[in-house]
Amino acid sequence: DAKTTQPTSMDCAEGRAANLPCNHSTISGNEYVYWYRQIHSQGPQYIIHGLKNNETNEMASLIITEDRKSSTLILPHATLRDTAVYYCIVRGRSNFGNEKLTFGTGTRLTIIP
């Protein structure tokens, strides 16, 4: 699996957009970028994933650069409940389609009131 690099921690003011960067310069053509978050003492929560196009859902937007070497997760209007550790993961596909997730250390995002 390709490695990812994320800042250790970030702060964001409540109500503002939180932009979380991720570098995955060794990503290969068939690997997806996944984002999960983990609120203290809970299981990781799926946020969004993409291959090469920008993606948006009810939780967030994912912007992937054209060369696919980096991406940014955007939480458009951060709330206190968005305080969590955010993991950027590059995931390939196994022979039967369900490749494991390899977690790094993530970014600890703190939303400031």
Next chain:
Amino acid sequence: DAGVTQSPTHLIKTRGQQVTLRCSPKSGHDTVSWYQQALGQGPQFIFQYYEEEERQRGNFPDRFSGHQFPNYSSELNVNALLLGDSALYLCASSSTDRGNTIYFGEGSWLTVV
């Protein structure tokens, strides 16, 4: 639609004992994975089950074993418990034919004393 459910939520075992953790996957999912998360670290992949067989395995000793039942539920067994096995054990499920996104349960907290 029930998500991934795990039991028990918390348990305490003595060094040398054996433990069994249980997981029911999200409705419609046929693949179950187990992860170990030590305090302050990201989840680490233990193994994955599909069609009642172990398909992938992470860097964990043979003391860690598992099983998947015909209804897709799964068990994680750890023998000869060590103090270092104290961790949050996460079950995750996915479907081979529904987008492959992995969803996690809330985990089982194991403390070995």
